Amino acid sequence: MHEQPSPERSPSQCAVNALREALGADVVSLPHEFTGRKNSDSSRMPCEEPLALIRPRNTEHVATALRICHEHRQPVVTQGGLTGLAGGATFLGAEVALSLELMNGIESIDSVSASMTVLSGTPLQIVQEAADAAGFMFPLDLGARGSCTIGGNLATNAGGNRVIKYGMMRDQVLDIEAVLADGSIVGGLRKMIKNNTGYDLRNLLIGSEGTLAVITRAVLRLRPKPRAVSTAWCGLPNYDAVTTLLRRAQESLPAGVSAFEVMWPGYYDFVLSRLPELRAPLEGKHAFYVLLESSGADPARQADAFEDFLSGMLEEGLISDAALASSESDAAAFWAIRDAPGEYQRLIPGRVSFDVSFSIADVGVAAHRCEQQLREHWPNATILIYGHLGDGNLHIVVQEPDWPQDTAPKVQAVVYGVTGEMGGSVSAEHGIGTKKLKVLALSRTPAELAAMRAIKAALDPLNILNPGKLLPH
Amino acid sequence: MHEQPSPERSPSQCAVNALREALGADVVSLPHEFTGRKNSDSSRMPCEEPLALIRPRNTEHVATALRICHEHRQPVVTQGGLTGLAGGATFLGAEVALSLELMNGIESIDSVSASMTVLSGTPLQIVQEAADAAGFMFPLDLGARGSCTIGGNLATNAGGNRVIKYGMMRDQVLDIEAVLADGSIVGGLRKMIKNNTGYDLRNLLIGSEGTLAVITRAVLRLRPKPRAVSTAWCGLPNYDAVTTLLRRAQESLPAGVSAFEVMWPGYYDFVLSRLPELRAPLEGKHAFYVLLESSGADPARQADAFEDFLSGMLEEGLISDAALASSESDAAAFWAIRDAPGEYQRLIPGRVSFDVSFSIADVGVAAHRCEQQLREHWPNATILIYGHLGDGNLHIVVQEPDWPQDTAPKVQAVVYGVTGEMGGSVSAEHGIGTKKLKVLALSRTPAELAAMRAIKAALDPLNILNPGKLLPH
Numbered sequence: 001m002h003e004q005p006s007p008e009r010s011p012s013q014c015a016v017n018a019l020r021e022a023l024g025a026d027v028v029s030l031p032h033e034f035t036g037r038k039n040s041d042s043s044r045m046p047c048e049e050p051l052a053l054i055r056p057r058n059t060e061h062v063a064t065a066l067r068i069c070h071e072h073r074q075p076v077v078t079q080g081g082l083t084g085l086a087g088g089a090t091f092l093g094a095e096v097a098l099s100l101e102l103m104n105g106i107e108s109i110d111s112v113s114a115s116m117t118v119l120s121g122t123p124l125q126i127v128q129e130a131a132d133a134a135g136f137m138f139p140l141d142l143g144a145r146g147s148c149t150i151g152g153n154l155a156t157n158a159g160g161n162r163v164i165k166y167g168m169m170r171d172q173v174l175d176i177e178a179v180l181a182d183g184s185i186v187g188g189l190r191k192m193i194k195n196n197t198g199y200d201l202r203n204l205l206i207g208s209e210g211t212l213a214v215i216t217r218a219v220l221r222l223r224p225k226p227r228a229v230s231t232a233w234c235g236l237p238n239y240d241a242v243t244t245l246l247r248r249a250q251e252s253l254p255a256g257v258s259a260f261e262v263m264w265p266g267y268y269d270f271v272l273s274r275l276p277e278l279r280a281p282l283e284g285k286h287a288f289y290v291l292l293e294s295s296g297a298d299p300a301r302q303a304d305a306f307e308d309f310l311s312g313m314l315e316e317g318l319i320s321d322a323a324l325a326s327s328e329s330d331a332a333a334f335w336a337i338r339d340a341p342g343e344y345q346r347l348i349p350g351r352v353s354f355d356v357s358f359s360i361a362d363v364g365v366a367a368h369r370c371e372q373q374l375r376e377h378w379p380n381a382t383i384l385i386y387g388h389l390g391d392g393n394l395h396i397v398v399q400e401p402d403w404p405q406d407t408a409p410k411v412q413a414v415v416y417g418v419t420g421e422m423g424g425s426v427s428a429e430h431g432i433g434t435k436k437l438k439v440l441a442l443s444r445t446p447a448e449l450a451a452m453r454a455i456k457a458a459l460d461p462l463n464i465l466n467p468g469k470l471l472p473h
Numbered sequence: 474m475h476e477q478p479s480p481e482r483s484p485s486q487c488a489v490n491a492l493r494e495a496l497g498a499d500v501v502s503l504p505h506e507f508t509g510r511k512n513s514d515s516s517r518m519p520c521e522e523p524l525a526l527i528r529p530r531n532t533e534h535v536a537t538a539l540r541i542c543h544e545h546r547q548p549v550v551t552q553g554g555l556t557g558l559a560g561g562a563t564f565l566g567a568e569v570a571l572s573l574e575l576m577n578g579i580e581s582i583d584s585v586s587a588s589m590t591v592l593s594g595t596p597l598q599i600v601q602e603a604a605d606a607a608g609f610m611f612p613l614d615l616g617a618r619g620s621c622t623i624g625g626n627l628a629t630n631a632g633g634n635r636v637i638k639y640g641m642m643r644d645q646v647l648d649i650e651a652v653l654a655d656g657s658i659v660g661g662l663r664k665m666i667k668n669n670t671g672y673d674l675r676n677l678l679i680g681s682e683g684t685l686a687v688i689t690r691a692v693l694r695l696r697p698k699p700r701a702v703s704t705a706w707c708g709l710p711n712y713d714a715v716t717t718l719l720r721r722a723q724e725s726l727p728a729g730v731s732a733f734e735v736m737w738p739g740y741y742d743f744v745l746s747r748l749p750e751l752r753a754p755l756e757g758k759h760a761f762y763v764l765l766e767s768s769g770a771d772p773a774r775q776a777d778a779f780e781d782f783l784s785g786m787l788e789e790g791l792i793s794d795a796a797l798a799s800s801e802s803d804a805a806a807f808w809a810i811r812d813a814p815g816e817y818q819r820l821i822p823g824r825v826s827f828d829v830s831f832s833i834a835d836v837g838v839a840a841h842r843c844e845q846q847l848r849e850h851w852p853n854a855t856i857l858i859y860g861h862l863g864d865g866n867l868h869i870v871v872q873e874p875d876w877p878q879d880t881a882p883k884v885q886a887v888v889y890g891v892t893g894e895m896g897g898s899v900s901a902e903h904g905i906g907t908k909k910l911k912v913l914a915l916s917r918t919p920a921e922l923a924a925m926r927a928i929k930a931a932l933d934p935l936n937i938l939n940p941g942k943l944l945p946h
Contacts, residue, residue, distance in 0.1 A: 004677030110722040112716045112725075112834035113865070140509040157669050168667065170676075171644075184920035191832030193864040194641065194901040196630050196680060197909075198943060199925045202675035203643075207669060216732060243585045250587075251697040254727045298727040301774045334530035361585035368665040391666040392586070428667040436670075443670040447657035450673045460925060470671060 012094055016052045017073035019096070022064055029053040038082060039097060042144075045087030045434050050077065050097035050386030057102050059216045066464075067097060067183030067212065075467050078201040078210040080152025081123065086433030087356075088156065088209040092468045098214060100151050107217070109134045113191045115174055115221045120215050127220065136222035139166035143342060157207035159429030165295070165388035166223065168204045168429070178205050178213040181460035182393060189219050202456070204409045209243035209431050210466035212459050226258070226295035229305035234287030236311075236323040239364035240346035242288050245318050246360070246390060252312075254305050255296025257390060261338045263289040264367060271340035274347050278337055281323040290389075291338050293331075301422075306409045327369040327472040338386070344397065346451050348382060352411045357392045357428035367394060369418045374398055377414065378407075393428040416442055437472045463467060479761035483569055486547035489525045492569070495537055502526040502741075511555060512570060515617075518555070518907050522818030523550065523570035527858055530575050532650060532658060532689045538571060539937075540656030548940050551683040553625025554596060556617035559906030561629065561682040564812065565941045571687060573624050580690070586664045587695045588647055590721050592689050593624030600693065609695035612639035615795065615824050616815060617667030621885075626928035627688045627731030630680035636733040638768070638865035641694065641902070643679045649695050651678050651686040655934035677928070682904050683939035699768035702731070704804040707795045712837035714791045715761050719863060721779050721786065725834045728769025730863060734811045736762040737840065737858040744857075747820050751810055754796040764811050765864075766804075811859070821855060823871035825884045828893045830865045830901035842891045843869055847884065866901040910945045 019030040030052055040047035042322040052078075056062045067173055069076050079089050079099040091097070100121035107117040111134060118127060125145040131138035140153060142160035152158070154176065158169045166172070175195075177187040185199060204215045268289050272278050293378045296302045306324075313319040327333035344351060347413050358366045367385050374383055378400050398411050419426055420442035427436050427443070441449065452471055456463070493501040503525055513520035527549075529535045530589055542549050552562050552572040564570070573594035580590040584607060591600060598618040603628060604611035613626060615633035625631070627649065631642045638644070650669075659674060678686045708716050715735055722728075722730045741762050768801050769775045785850040786792040798804040831839045840858050847856055853871050860867040871884050881905050893915035899915070914922065925944055929936070 007563050047817045058687065110832065110834055110944055111720070113832040114720070114830070145507060147589075154881045155674075159669075163667065170673075180920070180924060184923065186918065186921045186924055188896065188916075188921075190896055190898065190916075191834075191865070192830040192901070194632055194636065194830045194861075194866050195898040195916070196632075196902055196904045197898055197913055198899045198921070199685070199928055200643075200673075200676045200680055201631075201921060201924055204928075207673055212672070224729075225722075227724075245586070247697075251700075252770050254769050254774060255769075262755065296727050297725050297729075298774075299776055301727060301771075301778055306773055317610050356869045357665040357667045359583065359586040361583055361586070361664075383522070388667075392602055393667050394666070412857070423661065423662065423663055425665050425668040425670055429666070429667045429669055432671060440670055443660065443661075443663075447653070448661075448671070448674060450657065451653060451659055454931040455672055455677075457929060458927040 004161045007187050007237045011072060012051050013075035013206065015069060016096065017419055018072065018190065019052060019054060019065060022068055023054065023061055024155050027055055028062055030162060037222060038433050039091060041082045041083050041084040041089040043087040043090065043433060043435055045090050047090040048093045050091050050095055050162060054096060055101070055102045056098070059179065062098070062179045062214050063183045063185055066179050066181060069096065069464050070182050073462050073464060074465050076417055077466055078155070078214050080121070080149040080155065081144065081147040084156060084431070084433060085151065086427065086431040088431055088433030088466070088469050089161040090434060091391060100149065100338055103216065104128050104283060104452040108280060111135070111193065114223055115191045116220045117189060117217065118150055118220060120149060120154065122150050124153060126371060127324040131222050132225065136221060137187050137225045138172065140172050146395050148356045150218055150220070153440055154206050154218060155208065156431045159391070159393070162258060163388060164260055165256060170219050173202065173206065174216050176202055176218040178215045180214045181462065181465050189217060191219055192234050199276050203257050207431070209470045211456060211470050212465060215453055224297065228299035228302045229295045230302055231330065231334055232302050233281035233323045233427045234290040234292060234319045235284070236288040236290060236318070238287050238319050241363070242290060242362060242389065243360060244435045245290060245313060248313065248318070249292060249309065253294045254308050255294045256300050257292070258295040259291060259293035259390070260390040261291040262387060262389040264337065267386045268337070270382060271337060275340055275343060278340070279333055281334055282321045286320055291334050302335050307359040326338040347395065348399045350403065351397050351407045354396040354415050355428050355430045356396070356415065356424050356426060358394065358422055360389065360392050360423040362422050362424070363392055363394055366418055366424060370396055372395065373414045373418065374411065377410065391428070432470045434469055441473060483945045484545060485524050485547060488547035489544060489569065491541045491545065492525060492527060492538060495541055496527065497664060498526055500530065500534055501757055502528070502843070510876055511899060512564060514555045514557040514560060514562040516558050516560035516563065516908055520564050521816055523564050523568055525569045526555045527569060527571045527795065528575045529573070533686050535571070535652045536656045536658055536669040537688050539652050541656060542937050543655050543935060544559065546935050546937060548937050550939055551613050551628070551687050552626060553594070553622040554617065554620040554630065555904060556621040557625065557629060557904065559900065561904055561906030561942050563907055563938070573622065574919065576689065576707050578605050584608070587662045588772050589693045589695055590662060590690065591623055591693060592690055593622060595828070596622050597623060597626060604695050605698065608698060609700045611645065611693060612696055613642055619854045623691055623693070624688050626681050628681065628683050629904045632864070632866070635731060636861060637733055643676055645694050646675065646679065647692040649678060649688050650690040651688045653686050654935065654938050663691060664692055680904070682943045683904060684929060684943045685938060694759040695742065695811060696768065700770050701772035701775045702766060702804065703775055703793050704798040704807055705765045705783055706807045707753035707763045707792045708755050708757070709761040709763060709791070710793050711760050715763060715862065716833060717838070718763060718786060718791050721791070722765060722782065725782050726761055726767045728767045728775050731768040732764060732765040732766035733863040735860060735862040737812065739858040739873060741810070743855060748816060751813065752806055754807055755794045757794065764807055796841060821870065821872045823876065824870050825881045826887050827869040828901050828903045829869070829888065829896040829897050829899060831867065831895055832853040833862065833865050835895050835897070836862060836865055836867055838898060839891055839895050840867060843888050846887045846891065847871055850883065850887065905943045907942055
């Protein structure tokens with residue numbers, strides 16, 4: 001005879017009990033065992049508490065956990081380093097947490113194939129350092145490098161500072177291993193660059209924000225370590241000069257362009273006036289500022305070529321003025337101006353921030369339209385505009401002290417309105433999560449959303465993987 | 474009262490009638506109207522005749538055609554330039570043909586965003602020439618450039634000669650427009666490099682060999698045109714030297730490596746002895762031959778750096794001997810040795826050919842094992858081995874005059890056996906089509922094939938798009 005379930009044994013508790021029984025108390029913790037643990041990501045979106053915390057030690061643990069959750073229709077939120085900005089790893093209620101924190105480490109480095117096999121809970125910085133120690137470079141880089149994990153970078157297809165030369169996270173991966181909703185394991189951790197055998201599951205799972213699979217391991221692609229970095233700070237007279245400089249640099253610099261960061265004067269003036277430790281690289285005012293970097297293999301020849309290029313651009317008038325970094329500390333001082341957003345929390349609390357993208361040809365007009373329309377509503381607001389122009393990626397930050405509480409949605413309506421009108425993307429690199437669910441349809445058509453839903457239903461028919469994220473109901 | 478269908482009005486004929494009625498006789502032709510037309514691809518796989526030939530003039534025609542085929546459960550085979558080698562565009566019986574030959578042309582070139590919007594029936598060579606005329610380079614390149622189309626390149630994720638520097642077809646695309654099985658249109662032809670808004674439909678459809686969608690237009694990414702090409706022919710003492718040379722070249726050459734083609738001595742001796750127009754670039758015999766190319770922006774500095782690099786490698790003994798191309802005709806003479814497979818039809822009829830890949834570290838062992846095992850069975854066979862080593866891509870060609878007819882499957886068992894054992898890919902760049910259906914499972918696990926089938930069922934529930942291709946039953 002079967003026992004009647006007691007009233008407190010909800011379906012979720014059954015799942016938790018089954019997980020704990022199968023994986024043990026050292027892998028599955030109950031809420032009273034992880035009180036005080038940070039469970040939300042860095043998005044400042046609302047976040048409930050998980051019903052249990054699963055910390056698998058290997059892929060088989062993940063497969064067992066998902067198989068049990070699938071049987072119990074138990075929703076799961078996968079956690080990487082909790083540095084996401086879109087609310088993709090928040091708890092909406094009644095989920096269990098699956099943290100990859102114990103699946104942390106580099107399994108092997110293959111110098112001949114220029115690849116590294118890692119567990120997905122490994123922090124990005126550990127991967128960068130190991131690549132460096134092995135004589136290579138792992139080019140993905142972003143501010144949260146110390147805490148964010150390779151699994152999170154994969155789940156969100158992270159971007160960052162070096163996309164113009166090396167691409168986004170999907171371009172840094174040869175293969176992955178992942179567990180699907182039903183507990184089946186896909187991905188062979190193969191090291192081939194070319195592999196045309198069926199559908200591109202790897203790229204489908206990368207960037208799916210935990211809604212299609214839990215990525216457990218990856219074979220990362222390593223790149224030759226640059227031996228020389230040339231850096232300049234340029235003042236330019238107009239936006240046409242900015243895009244022309246980008247193209248000329250890409251055509252002319254022997255080592256190509258490894259960074260092309262554009263700052264509008266409002267940003268430049270703001271950060272220099274508020275952060276006294278920053279030094280102005282150039283005298284006078286310019287319509288645009290560009291941080292140009294080229295990284296390559298040949299220190300002596302590269303420095304000559306970089307200097308020749310800048311001289312030519314000054315002569316042609318594409319650049320009004322330029323400062324060439326003659327030391328690493330010069331270059332660091334230039335980058336400090338671009339990296340000032342690290343101080344935003346202190347400088348402009350209550351700001352509304354955007355991570356949008358456009359075709360490179362449209363970025364200038366888009367920025368101008370956003371600023372103009374924002375000024376119509378909020379003439380005195382602080383409006384900071386800057387971005388990775390080589391990727392069409394624009395960051396816009398808007399703030400006014402003592403704004404009424406309901407201002408943020410109005411500011412968003414302006415910027416996302418321009419983004420939608422101009423065929424831009426409402427999320428260049430941060431993803432959709434919960435934060436951008438309402439504006440996704442500005443960048444995706446109903447047919448595309450329907451296709452995405454069909455794929456979700458095919459791979460996660462019971463909707464247990466990160467439900468309520470990435471795709472609006 | 475409804476008319477009874479007459480006996481000759483099969484379901485397929487209903488579909489053909491509906492297509493002709495909706496799209497007109499200039500778009501939908503009947504078999505007697507296209508007699509003599511070539512319908513098979515270049516795979517030499519068995520091929521039936523299509524029931525009708527649809528030649529849409531725009532995306533709406535494609536959408537209408539697929540909507541009608543969907544309603545009638547009418548299978549469709551999409552045709553590009555019919556140069557595929559895997560039997561992906563063959564007719565298995567009772568399909569209609571959808572040829573994109575009239576959707577041919579470049580719609581726009583955006584020099585600022587470095588992109589080109591094209592109809593997918595446009596031949597690759599037309600795109601290359603238009604990019605060149607606009608001051609850019611479209612880097613995808615393969616032997617069939619004059620006939621293959623951008624749509625076919627996308628459907629198969631084509632590879633070719635420049636993958637080591639520029640990637641495969643998926644790396645040359647910013648966005649696509651495609652029609653799904655039910656006639657819905659996806660893809661916004663957006664020009665952004667960064668766009669993290671939901672699942673990566675673009676990469677899912679690219680390489681799906683006509684089984685998930687018909688790709689109608691694409692925004693292609695253009696690259697800076699190289700101003701200088703440095704080329705050398707090298708003889709090397711052993712396989713370790715080959716992989717070390719690759720790594721050193723990637724680390725040291727200011728413009729990187731744009732080709733690294735490796736030829737085993739069996740290949741080299743064969744093509745030089747059979748093609749009297751070829752000249753040996755070096756005296757003496759070597760264990761391996763490498764064609765090394767570096768393409769960049771700075772003619773004078775690049776030539777110096779390339780020569781310095783080769784001198785250093787000769788001094789270290791990584792290269793036994795090298796010939797530097799001092800003119801375009803020298804470089805062309807080196808490439809002629811690598812391009813000799815264009816003469817195979819005449820030189821080695823009845824050959825069995827392979828397009829496999831391995832991790833770069835495994836290529837040497839894989840080639841050795843294949844050759845050894847093939848020799849055990851066929852001691853006197855011609856065995857030619859060469860490939861794009863920088864991509865891990867190995868081409869193997871095997872032939873013996875007067876082989877019994879059933880030899881090909883035995884040869885395939887040997888090479889695909891080694892490929893499966895060593896975790897390689899049974900199709901590096903040609904795709905699966907019908908030709909490699911039986912060996913797909915050597916490179917994909919049952920869970921992966923199940924996930925692919927779920928995706929196919931989600932996006933093409935009635936299995937009308939290129940049924941019987943890419944995925945085994």
